[in-house]
Amino acid sequence: MQLSNRSKKMVVKPMTLKERMYLPAIAAGLGITIKHFFRKKPTIRYPEVKREFSPVFRGLHVLKRDDLGRERCTACGLCAVACPAEAITMISAERKKGEEGLYREEKYAEVYEINMLRCIFCGLCEHACPKAAIYLQPDVMAPAFYSREEVIYGKDRLVENADKRANAGLDRVNGVRKLS
Amino acid sequence: MDYNLATAAAAPDKELVHYVNELTTINLGPTHPATHGVFQNVLKMDGEKIVSADTTVGYIHRAFEKLAEHRPLYQITPITDRLNYCSSPINNMGWHMTVEKLLGVQVPKRAQYIRVIMMELARISDHIICNSILGVDTGAFTGFLYVFQMREKIYEIYEEICGTRLTTNMGRLGGMERDLNERAITKLRAFLKEFPVVLQEFIDLFERNRIFMDRTLGVGAISAEMALNYGFTGPNLRAAGVDYDVRVNEPYSSYEDFKFEIPVGTIGCTYDRFLVRNEEMWQSVSIIQQALDNLPNDGFAADAEHYYLPPKQEVYRSMEALIYHFKIVMGEIDAPVGEVYHSVEGGNGELGFYLVSDGGRAPYRLHFRRPCFIYYQAYPEMIKDMVLSDAIVLLSSMNVIAGELDG
Ligand code: SF4
Ligand code: SF4
Numbered sequence: 001m002q003l004s005n006r007s008k009k010m011v012v013k014p015m016t017l018k019e020r021m022y023l024p025a026i027a028a029g030l031g032i033t034i035k036h037f038f039r040k041k042p043t044i045r046y047p048e049v050k051r052e053f054s055p056v057f058r059g060l061h062v063l064k065r066d067d068l069g070r071e072r073c074t075a076c077g078l079c080a081v082a083c084p085a086e087a088i089t090m091i092s093a094e095r096k097k098g099e100e101g102l103y104r105e106e107k108y109a110e111v112y113e114i115n116m117l118r119c120i121f122c123g124l125c126e127h128a129c130p131k132a133a134i135y136l137q138p139d140v141m142a143p144a145f146y147s148r149e150e151v152i153y154g155k156d157r158l159v160e161n162a163d164k165r166a167n168a169g170l171d172r173v174n175g176v177r178k179l180s
Numbered sequence: 181m182d183y184n185l186a187t188a189a190a191a192p193d194k195e196l197v198h199y200v201n202e203l204t205t206i207n208l209g210p211t212h213p214a215t216h217g218v219f220q221n222v223l224k225m226d227g228e229k230i231v232s233a234d235t236t237v238g239y240i241h242r243a244f245e246k247l248a249e250h251r252p253l254y255q256i257t258p259i260t261d262r263l264n265y266c267s268s269p270i271n272n273m274g275w276h277m278t279v280e281k282l283l284g285v286q287v288p289k290r291a292q293y294i295r296v297i298m299m300e301l302a303r304i305s306d307h308i309i310c311n312s313i314l315g316v317d318t319g320a321f322t323g324f325l326y327v328f329q330m331r332e333k334i335y336e337i338y339e340e341i342c343g344t345r346l347t348t349n350m351g352r353l354g355g356m357e358r359d360l361n362e363r364a365i366t367k368l369r370a371f372l373k374e375f376p377v378v379l380q381e382f383i384d385l386f387e388r389n390r391i392f393m394d395r396t397l398g399v400g401a402i403s404a405e406m407a408l409n410y411g412f413t414g415p416n417l418r419a420a421g422v423d424y425d426v427r428v429n430e431p432y433s434s435y436e437d438f439k440f441e442i443p444v445g446t447i448g449c450t451y452d453r454f455l456v457r458n459e460e461m462w463q464s465v466s467i468i469q470q471a472l473d474n475l476p477n478d479g480f481a482a483d484a485e486h487y488y489l490p491p492k493q494e495v496y497r498s499m500e501a502l503i504y505h506f507k508i509v510m511g512e513i514d515a516p517v518g519e520v521y522h523s524v525e526g527g528n529g530e531l532g533f534y535l536v537s538d539g540g541r542a543p544y545r546l547h548f549r550r551p552c553f554i555y556y557q558a559y560p561e562m563i564k565d566m567v568l569s570d571a572i573v574l575l576s577s578m579n580v581i582a583g584e585l586d587g
Contacts, residue, residue, distance in 0.1 A: 001404055007423035008441040010455040012397065015390060025389045032385060033322055042329045054336075054363065058343040078509050084255040122258040122349045127357070128509045130495050130502060136343070 057138040058123045061114055061158055062166040064133055066104055069162040072133035073112065074105035082128035087118035105131070112158060116142050116151045135168040203231055206568075210239045214572045216313060217582030219556065228567045233560035237553070241586040248546040252511025253279050254353055256546070261347040263548060264584040266309050267302035267527035268348040269338065274524035277432055278533040279353050282520045283513075285484045289476040291355040292434040297368070297471045298341065298350060299433070299524070300464040304375070305334045306527025307415075307457040307464075310579040314454060315386060317576045318395045327382045333371050340364035354488035355481030365472070372469055379465075383458055396450040400562055400574035407448060410558040413551055414529025416578055419456045420448030426525040433524075437474075438467045450577040487513055511541035528552055528579050552584040 018024055044051060053059070064072050075092035093110035095103045102108075121142075125134050145151050160166040208214065208221035215221070218239035224231045244263070248256045260271035273295045280287060287295075308331050312324035335345040340363050342350040351357060360368075386392050402412070404420040417424055423442045427435040443459035445452025481488050485504050494501035507513065517539045523532035529551030538544040555578045563571040 001422040001424075003423050004425070004428045004442065006428055006441050007444045008459065010443050010445050010452065010459060012446070012451065012455070015388070015393065019388050019390055019393075022390055025391070029320075029322060029385060029389075032326075032381060036326060042332075054339045054343065056341075056343040056358065057339060078506065081511075082255070082509050084251060084258045120258055120347065121344060122347075123343060124255065124258070124349075127352075127489060130505055132492070132496065138343075 053138055055138050058121045058126075058136040060137055060140045060142045061119075061125070061153070062135055062137050062140075062168070063112065063155065063159045064135060064166065064168065065160055065162055068101070068104075070100075070102060070104040071108060071159060072104050072131050073109045073129075074107050074131050074133070075109040075112075076130065078128040078130060079125035079134055082124045083119075084122060084124060085118045085120050087115045087120075088125060089113050089115075109155070112155050114153045114158065116145075116153055117148070135166070137166055137168070139167050199226075202226075208568075208571075210236075214317070214575075216576055217580065217585070219580070219582055219585055221559075223568070223571075225568065228569075230563050230566050230568060230571055233563055233571075235556060235560055237556065238586055240582050244587050245546055245548065249542055249544070252541045253513070253515065253543070254508070254511070256543075257351075258347065258349045260548075261349055262583050263550060263587065264306070264527060264531070264552070264581050265346060266581060267306040268346065269298040269302040269342075269350045270306075270524055270526045271531060272348060272350045273299055273433070274522065274526070274531050275533055276351055276353050277524065278520060278522040278535055280482075281522050282515060282518065282535060282537055283353070283484075283487055284516075285354050285482050285487055287355055287433075287482050288478040288480070289434060290359075290478050291351075291480045291482070293471045293475050294341075294356050294360055294480060295351065295433050296435065296438070297360075297468050298338075300467045300471075301334050301337060301371075303525075303527050304461050304464050305331045306579070307461050310527075310576070311386075311454055311457050312382070314396075314450070314573065314576050315392070317573050318392055320386065320389075320392060323382050323385045327378055330371070330375050330378050333367070333374065337364060337367050337371060340367060352481070352488060354484050355479075359480045360475070368468070368472060372465060372472070376462075376465060379458070379461055387455070387458070393451065395570075395573060396454060396577070398447070399450045399570050400566070400577065401447045401449040401452075402558065402562055403448065406558070406561075411554045412529065412558070413554075414525065414527075415453055415456045415460060416448070416529065416555060418442060419445035419452035421446055426523050426530050430523065432522070438470050440467050450573055453577045513541070515539055515541075523549065526551060528581065528584065529554075548587055550584045550587055552580045553587070556580050556585055 066072055075090055077090065080088040080090060090109045091111040092107050095106050095108055121136065123136055126136050204225045206223045206225055208223055210218045210220040220236040222234040244259050248259060257272050257275055260275045261268040263271045308327050312327045315323045338348050339345050340361065342348050402420055404422050407417050407420040413424060421444050423444045425442045428442060440463040443456045445456050489508055490501035490504055495505045515537045517537060519536045521532060521534045523530045530549065531551060532549030534547040535543050536545040563574060
């Protein structure tokens, strides 16, 4: 049947005598294998050598602090709304007097949990956050785990270390560093 | 003798009953490695010959259509990733285009070209998997190993574009989430240089190999008429000789700008499907080349503040952007009431999205037209009177992917 004028018929030619004999094909196949034997190895020795990730890789989450070391998250809940896997839960609290050095906004997340068993690393929470608080790190992956408790990441493991800041990768607009 | 089991049950003929009782029942799947996915086939075998087959679907049914009824439109993209997971970007883009059709958003040319590049890469990776696994099933492991390195390269390009490799969640409603960057373009160019060499080597290994030809030529043929009756599309229909390709017959995302041919086969046998897929990879390489060379420069996202998330820098500073940001993330966009159907040429065939909107934040009803589901319906009829090993080869040459089969 002809529906357009762009079709290209694939014709099957009958086998030639050389093709009908098994041996030349086997030799040719073996030749290719031997050729590959002397090529550069495409594999890497994983734990010792690591592949470079792209700067936009969607790895493990981090809750960022601002330059003064205060937590950025204001518990607005947008990330939890945006999460298609319903992996994020949080409880908000009001900042008390004297805590201005800890939390950037007047409201903050007292509890913030991501269930990594549910998370599909889609990155929608990062797209949703209006406070530049949650990012998927481009150089850290969610590690393997042995018990269910280990999979629910609380603030203790999500909030970045004030001395050792996490890499947030590159922003949507080409080449611009993310707000950190 | 008439091997029809239905007749045997209706009119018990002694000889026939005896024959039926002598048949062996074999479960092909759901966890058999030869099925390449979780689906079951209960086969009745007379020795090596298949007398009848009974298919079961639903082993990884995840109720995507129902899930989608509770999700805002943008959150359905990660669901589509998991349909045909060998070519996720096509599913993502198809869904974005469906929603854009509903909302009436015009996507700039550059975004359309980037989408074309990603969709063709996905098609290549899908065909690589299908054809090389076909090799594995016929006993040729070598080709599989070498050509699979190229799939790795494709995944690295995905990673530069969207940040991950398999379940991509690529792009957004109204365009891409970021522009093609230098790293991605370098990797793309390198891929375009390397891939033809590897593909040619793969074709040299298989296409005229006697063992491979003996196993596939004329096996599992399906006539154009039967294929059309079942609703076949994509490479499986084209192998039967019908040049139906959504990219040509119903162009989307600027496919009309590119020059390419539709390979068609003759009798729709496994070998024809193999040839068609190989040729499609060549065509895809040429499409990517054309798109990359003529990449327009009019932005990677639509100018649609109601639907496309504003740039983050503005969200942090401007009130207006923040309001739009909240509205979009909460899913409170004003979707019109109506229904749309949009289909794209997926790796496996026509992947359609039928979306009914009642104006709410989630679809009222969403249906995915999943080509694999349709192919699998024809499978029992196609493998009748075939030997078991041919049936396995036929299954992998139809490229039935469990995720797309069950939805
Ligand atoms: S990456 Fe996706 S699934 Fe994971 S927490 Fe964020 S929004 Fe949820
Ligand atoms: S991480 Fe961002 S989006 Fe989530 S609650 Fe905190 S401020 Fe809101």
